[in-house]
Amino acid sequence: MKPDGSQIILATALLAADLGTSQSCPDYSSHSKARHEPFSPGKHALSYARPIPACRTFNSSTIESLVANMSDVIADPDLHRLFENTYPNTLDTAIRWRGFAANNPEEELTFVITGDIDAMWLRDSANQMQSYLPVLEPDDGVDSIASLYRGVINLQARYLLTAPYCNSFQPPVESGIPPADNPGANKDTVVPGYDPAKVFECKYELDSLAAFLRVSVDYYEATHDAAFFGRFQWVSAVQAVLATARAMMRPTYGEDGAVLDSPYTFERQTTRATETLANDGLGSPVARDTGLIRSAFRPSDDSTIFQFLIPANMMFAQSLAEAVFIVQELGEGAPQGLADEMRTLSRQLREAITRFGIVPVVSGNGTAVETVYAYEVDGYGGAVLMDDANVPSLLAAPFMGYLAATDPVYQRTRARILSAKANPYFMTGPQINAVGGPHAGPGMAWPMASIVRILTSDDDEEIVGVLREILSTTDGLGLIHESVNSFDASRWTRQWFSWANGLFGQMILDLRFRKPHILQQSFQ
Secondary structure, X not given: OOOOOHHHHHHHHHHHHHOOOOOOOOOHHHHOOOOOOOOOOOOOOOOOOOOOHHHOOOOOHHHHHHHHHOOOOOOOHHHHHHHHHHOOHHHHHOEEEEEEEOOEEEEEEEEEOOEOOOOEEHHHHHHHHHOOXXXXXXXXXXXXXXXXXXXHHHHHHHHHHHOOOOOEEOOOHHHOOOOOOOHHHOOOEEEOOOOOOOEXXXXXXXXXXXXXXXXXXXXXXXXXXXXXXXXXXXXXXXXXXXXXXXXXXXXXXXXXXXXXOOOOEEEOOOOOHHHOOHHHHOOOOOOOOOOOOOOOEXXXXXXXXXXXXXXXXXXXXHHHHHHHHHHHHHHHHOOOOHHHHHHHHHHHHHHHHHHHHEEEEEOOOOOOEEEEEOXXXXXXXXXXXXXXXXXXXXXXXXXXXXXXXXXXXXXXXHHHHOOOOOOOOEEOOOOOOEEOOOOOOOOEEOHHHHHHHHHOOOOHHHHHHHHHHHHOOOOOOOOOOOEEEOOOOOOEEOOOEHHHHHHHHHHHHHHHHHOHHHHOOOOO
C-alpha cells in the first residue's frame, strides 16, 4: 500500500527551489528513520526530526512561536524535543499540495497526506487539522491555518460527492500529481464501483463521514465563518453524507426474510481476514430496526466483526448534532428541513446506542453483572467486547464530546478497556502498556491510545506514568510511531504517522492548560 517516495521528494524539492535554496530536500520516509543532531540533552537523547525550513511543506510563524514558547512550559528537555518534533509534523511534511479549484479560482483546496502513504484519508486529514485547532483564528489569507482548513473541507466535500463510500483519495487533478498506485486495491470488488484515478482505496467507514462533519464544526466554532459553508459544495456534501448514512442503516434481511441488496459490498484477494468482508462482501448479518448505522471497516481500516460499530456511531451522532448550527446559520442558503433532519437523526442514534450499545457483562471480580459499552454489536444480541487504538474508540468517547469522562457506564467501560483480562487488545509489557488492535497484531501497543488515555484522564499519577512510557518508546527518533512492541521498543511500525504526531502535540497543549504542573516535572 505504500507508494514510492519519489513524489514527495519532487514536491519538497520544488518547494526548496521556490524558496530560493539549492539544497535538496530528503525523502522524509528515509530521513525520519535515522537519528539527526542536535540530540536533546536528556537521557533519551532524542533526534531532531524536523526538515529544514525550506523543505517544510507549510511554514507557519504562529506554530513556530508556539513551539518556541513551550520551552518555558515544558521543563523536561526530552519531552520538549518530542513536542517540538511532533506538533508541527503535518505542516512540516504532509501538506502535499495547496491550490484552487479549476472551475472556481476562489475555492481553496488542500491535499494532506497521512505520512508515509501518499494519499488523503478523510479521517486522518480531519484529525491532522484538529491538532492545530488551538491556533485556528479567523483569517482570509491564503498562508494561514484557516486557509488550510478551508482547503481540506472543500476537497473533502469534492471527494464525498465523487465517492461517498470511500475512505482514501488520490490527489486532485489540479495538483498535477499523478495518482498513486495501490497494489492491494487493484483487484478489489466493490459496490458501488469507483474510479481508481480519483480513489486510492474504497473501504466504507462511518467515521470517515463523521470526520467531514467534525473538521467543518471545528473550523466554524473557531472562526464563526458561516458564510464559507454556503459558497462552495459543503451543503451538497452534507446531503451526500446523510444519504450514505441512511442507506447503510439497511438491515441484512427484509420483513419476509429475503436477503436485501446492500448499497455497499467489498471483497479483496488477501491473506488477512481483516482486509475483506465475509459473506461474499456483505459482512456479518445485522438486525432490523436498530436505528444504528453500519460500518464495514473500523478507523484502523480493518474490517468490522459486527457492523454496528459503536464508537463510529457515537462520533457521527455528536458531529452531526454540532453541524446543525452551521446549517442554521446558513438560513435560506440551506435546503429547508435539513437542520431538522440532522438533529432528529442525531437524537435517534443516541437512543439506539443506549439501547443496543450498552450491554451486560460480569464484573471484574465476578460477583455481579454490570453494563458497559460494546465495541461492535449486530442487533441480535451479539457484541464484541474490546477496543481498538484508532479514534473513534470507546476510550475516546469523552474526547469526541459524546459523553463526560465521569459518566459511570464510560468509567466501567474504560476499566475493562485498560485491562488485559477484559480487553484482548490491551497490550502489556515492560516498555509500554496500551490498547492495540488487529491492524498491527498482538503484542503491538499503540501510543495513539496512550495519548487518548491521557486526554481522558484526570488522574495525575496515571497521566505521568503513561507520558513516561510514550517518551521512552520512540527508539530515539523523537516521533510517535504507529505501534510499539510492548517488550521491545526497538520493534515498531510506521515512524512517520502525522496524525499520531499531531495528536501528541494536541495532548501536550491540553495539559498546558489543564495540568500545567505535570509539564514542569522531570522525566529523567
